[in-house]
Amino acid sequence: MKKFSLILIFLAVVSQAQTPETPEPMKGLTVTELSLIPVQSGGRIKPFDEFARETILSMTGSRSFGAFDPNEMLVSMMVNPQLWAQVPLIRINNDEVKKQLLVDVTRKFFSPAELMKNNVFLQYAEGISSGGQQVTSTGVNAVTGSHDPRGEELKRVVGRVSRFQELIAGKLWTVTPPSDQNADAPWISLSEGMVKATPQSNAVYGMLKGYLDHDVAAFQEKTIQTRAIISEAVPQFAQIKNKLIAEVFYNKLRPFLQAMIFYLLAGLLWMFAAHRVPRIMAKFLTFAGFFVHVLGFSLRCYVAGRPPVTNMYESIIWVSLGVMVFASLLYSKNRHTILMTTSTILAGLALFAADSAPMIMDPTIRPLVPVLRSNYWLTIHVLTITLSYGAFMLAMGISNTTLFLFHKKAKSDSVELNQRIALMNQLAYRTLMFGTVLLAAGTILGGVWADYSWGRFWGWDPKEVWALIALLAYMAVLHGRYAGWVTTFGFPLWTVICFSTVVMAWYGVNFVLGVGLHSYGFSSGGQLFVSVFLGLQTLYCLWIAFEHKRSKIVL
Amino acid sequence: MTKILERIWSVLISLRLAVCVIVFLALSLTVATLIESKIDTPTARYLVYQSPWFFVVLAMLGVNILAVALSRWPWKKKHIPFLLAHAGIISILVGSWLTYVNGLDGSLRISEGEINSAVEMDEQMLVYKKGESVMTEPFPWMPEFIAKDLKPKIFPKMGVQVERFIPDAETKVNFVVPVGEAQAKQKAGPAVEIRILGSPMGGAPEIWLWGGDAGWATQKMGPARFLVRRDDQKDLMDLAGTPGEARLDFVVSKDGKLHFEATSIRGEKKSGPISFEGEEPPIVNPGWKMPIQVQVKKFVPSAINQTEYVNVVNKAAGMGSALPNPAIQVSLLSNPASKIWLGLGDRAEFIETDGSEVSIGYFPKRVILPFAIRLKQFEMKHNPGTNEAAAYSSYVQVVKALQKTEAEMDALPVEHITMNEPIKVLQYTFYQASYIPDFPRPTTTILSVNYDPGRFLKYWGSITLILGAISLYLSKVVKTKKQTETHSKELDS
Structure with missing residues (x-):
């Protein structure tokens, strides 16, 4: 035990010696028991499996890494930090950041040790901890208000390295539930257990020692003990027992x-x-x-x-x-x-x-954030409105196929083709009608929910407004079709174009505009993906429209 | 004449107008969200959502729908879905209009153990008080690009003019030589603006020291204390003097000259004159062991303090929807030199030419409820093991004028307002909106107070609209089913 504690203290300091060894998964190890140990993290109690995946995601950018099972990887990192410090596992996405840190731009992953030796990185990390830089989650510098993806990524990289340090120092893993049966109280971390031992932290140390000694049997035995001893101490264990199992199953599946x-x-x-x-x-x-x-x-x-x-x-x-x-x-x-x-x-x-x-x-x-905790209206409103997105998406898909039929038609017209087009338009029209009803209902239900929880039915919030814009766009198409202005060709074309308002209401408000009361969903990224989609869609429409027009002139 | 009317009618009931209005509405909403994203929410409201032309567009939509519905007269059974859907929209529009005109939507702040009945609205006004008489005039918010070219706005009844307006202001305290009679009466003292070079904490912090107020006269940074005083200000001289503290005094003699007196941690003294003859601001070396030097950027022998409002330079990102903090610069018409800045919620005293005292305030519009709310307790719950708020709620009591003593109020029934669970008192609904962060725990709640006379129409319209939309959908499905079937048969053969 004593030897192990010493190692843990040592962990924060990255070892200088170049060890050629790389960490390997242990043979014959099963992690089922380990994955089911309850951990308090991120405002809820989750199985160790989910904790491990989230921790790995926060360092590497994906939920698993290499050949390792995420559960075993986390244990291995805590036991062999000096080995893991040499493994390139910290992801850096932004090339500007790599240039700034004077590292190889072609590489994606960097080891914690090399970053900890990087002077530029260290200076920047210090700046962040002293609160000099404030970058919001949307990549916008909070002080200057300018968009700053480089600063944002640098901040994230510092976060990734400090995640690694917290993990190996035992600060990340909370092992001891509160003794006073208060379900909301913070749990005590492994590192605190080092100062003031608890039955749970001792069990965890035993388990980690088993792994350190490459003793599979001891490790398995201690894992079972650990899981039992932590579970026993969780005040609300009866309610969450099955949820833990379900979550591990969900992760595996x-x-x-x-x-x-x-x-x-x-x-x-x-x-x-x-x-x-x-x-x-x-x-x-x-x-x-x-x-x-x-x-x-x-x-x-x-x-x-x-x-x-x-x-x-x-x-x-x-x-x-x-x-x-x-x-x-x-x-x-x-x-x-x-x-x-x-x-x-x-x-x-x-x-x-x-x-x-x-x-x-x-x-x-x-x-959930507090304002969303009225499950009833939230459920109805959001489910309805997003379901309408599904209908519009399907209508968009069908109409894209219809447009392709027009491409065929431009080459050789036939009665059969025209019938197929009419039929496809019928299908798209129905889906569209259905989507419109759902969107209208969903938007109004949003108003009902807003009225119920904020006291106003409609407040011109960007998310509301974009739902309304999408509704108006489809309304214009439906009315135009009714008046006969939207033709057999115009209908699929407009259906496809109007889907961009749905993209805006669904994705754009949260990821591009980034203002308003629906801020709990705000994030960044994916602009390239969405722009490519919209760009291809536009080119496709233009191409078909051009062909269609030309074939008409010939006729 | 009838011909013109007929023409107008035919335009009003045309689908063309409907589609035009719909498309125009969609486009203007798009622009509005972009404005909100690029500038801020109040600007979007000012330019679009609450602007007259936007009301015209919405009214146009309503008139068009109404005309179309009437044009189908006499109504038949097959018109029901169409009529329901369109009547629903009209009903929602009328309901929204009622809410806008007669509704109330404001916020109420209460601290624990206190009562409040004044609901603050998102509208600003000037309040003029002379003796017993009080006058108010609305002074609506406007965006920066209009405010920067604002011509002085005159309120003749009050004898007041607003010279400048800052839509989103932050305060900056400045120390200036007093101008005019009113300012000459204010408390004055020596002021220096210094810049600390070579600080171990990094950067070159700039601070003002002002002898007019004990709180402003001295500032401590690390182990060093900086101070300004007239050489006869004994109270300031004895102010600090903690052992183990380095001290640098800027002392102004009677003839208005500045010199410094420095004491190091070990008690070594140094002093010397400060001369402003060179081109660069003078630098003082206090002779401490730490390599600190102090540059005297500005020196005013006898200054008054003046709070100025300036445009927020760096708007925090993601704060686009937060309420702005406007400020105005007002002066008396009779005395243009009496300029003063007022932030929202500020009030200032003026002296008229006839010697009478008046006060001018810049306040949010307040609506007084016919009862008061008393906050018994504010409570906040957290997500397990974090500082993230999971829920917050207020325990309140409704106080009618009849209960006057604390004991009587304590005995009132306690009601619980929490997220998504409002309470209703008379026609007003109270929602848990927010709170004022405080340490060790927040004790001031912000409730949102709402009275919505259009609520019934809006809900009624919503139900009608949805029913109409569903029945329209169903009737279309029945109608198109036959066509589709014939198509399929032809395709199969």
Whole structure:
């Protein structure tokens, strides 16, 4: 024990000796017991598994790293800090930052040790701790008000390194629940346990020693003890026991990643659905995808204790689920396989976007800000409004396909083609109508919720306003269609264009404008991705419109 | 004449007008959100949301919808969905108008154990008081690009003019030579602005020292104390003198000359004159062991302090929706030299040419409730193990004029206001809006007070609109189903 404590004290100082060794996963180790140890972190009690993944995310920018299981990796880092300090695991995204730190621009990851030896970095880190720089989460310098992605990233890098230091110093892991049964009181960290030992910290030390000695059996035994002894001391353990298990299962399963793969494969097969075999396979894959999608959604609801619709990541999951539901309903009536091709690919791409950028769209389950804690109206309002985004997304997908039919039509016109176009427009029109009803209802419900919790029905808040702009845009299309100004060609074109108002209401207000009362969802990043999407969409529309116009002139 | 009316009517009921209004509305809203993002919320309100032209656009929408609905007369059964949806929008628009005109939306601050019945509104006004008579005039907020070219605004009844307006101001204290009679009566004292060079804490901090007030006369930075005084100000001379403290006094003699007297930590003394003859501001070397030198940037032998308001230079990001902090510069028409800056909530005394005293204040508009609210306790809960607020709530009592003593008020029933759970008293609803941060715990709550006469119409309109939209959708589905079926059949064959 004594030897181990000494090591822990030593950890904050990065060892100077170059050890050629790199940390390796221990053979024959199972982490199930370890992953289920309750930890208080980020305002809630979570399983060690989630704590480990979040910690790794906060250092490396992804939720797992290399061959290591995240649980074992965290233990290994605490036990062998001098080895891990040499491992390039701190991510630096911004090239300007790398230039400023005089490091190799082509590298993505840097070791804590090399950063701690970097004078520029050290100076900057000191500046941050003395409060000289204030950069908000939106990448805007709070003092000068200017957009400062470099300063923002530097601050994050300092955060990543200090995360590593806190972890190896035992400050990050809270092991001892409060003795007075107060469920909201802060837990005591491992490092505090070093000064004043608790049964829990002793158990954890025993466990870590087992790992240090490469003694698998001892480690496993101590892990079971640790889990039991910490669990016993958690005041609200009875309520959270199953949630811990569900969360570990949810993390292991990665349901949305699986759903994405199923959907994309299904989308590919739906293209050949004229044949029997691919059609049956496509149906099966779509169903499998939908099943894990719903399962993941339900697990997340259960773990968080609320519907997951409060940030970008969660709303993408819900919207893509909405797309699938609408498309399946329409398909069950009309049997047009194009619906399924479009929807599976859309849903797959949306889930891919959500899953591929954990730094931009944080998948972590976090407690809600106070104003959102009126579950009833929040649920109804947000679910309705985001569901309408799903309908518009589907209408956008269908209309893009219709536009492609116009490309074909421009080459060789036929009665059959015209009928298909009319049919596709019918489908898009219906989806659009449905979306509009949902959006109107959702916006009004937002007003009801605002009235209920802030005392005003409508306050011209940017998020409200953009929902209204989207509604007005679709209203203009619907009325224009009614008047006959929006033609068979104009309808899909405008449907696609109007989707950009949804993108703005959904993404833009939180990520680009960054003002207003809906600030709990504000973040930054993804501008490139969204601009590329909008740019491609515009080019596509222009190209088709040009072809369409030319074919008409020829006729 | 009838022809013109018919023309107008045909325009009013046209779909073209509807689509134009919708598109125009969407475009102006887009611009408004951009203004809000790039400048701030009050500017967006001023230029769009609360501007006359925006009301015209909304009214146009209402008139158009009303005309279209009337044009279908006599109404048939098939018109019901259409009528419901459009009546819903009209109802919401009228309800919103009622809220805007007759509604009340303000905030009420109360500290624990205190009572308050004055609701502060987001409108500002001038308050003029002479003897017993009080006059008020609204002075609405305006954005910076209008304020910077503002012509002096004259309030003839009060005999007051507002010369300048700063939409979002921060205070800056300045020390100046008094000008005019009124200023000559203010408390004066010697003032120096110094710049500390070579400070171990980094940077070159600049501070003002002013002998007119004990709080301003001295400042301590690390182990060093800086002080300004007239050589006859004995009270200031004995002020500090803690052992282990280095001290640098700027002393003004009777003839208005400045010299310094320095004492090091070990008690070594040094003194010398300070001359302002060179081009650069003079630098004083107090002869301490720490390598500190002090530059005297400004020296006013007899200065008064003046609070000035200046534009907020660096607006904090993400503060776009926070309320601005406006300030005005007012003067009496009879005495243009009596200029003074007033921040929101400030009041100043003036002396008229006839010797009478008047006071001018710049205050938020207040509405007094027919009862008062007493805050019994403010409570804040945190997320487990963090400092993030999870919920905050106020325990309040409604005080009618009948209860006067503390004991009587203590006996009143306690009501609980928390996030998303307001209480209603008469026609007013009280919401938990915010609090004033304090240590060790916040004890002042900010409630939002609301009276909304348009609420019923808005809710009624919402329900009608949604029902209309749903039935429109269903009727369209039925109508298009047949077409789709024929299409499908043709496709299959």
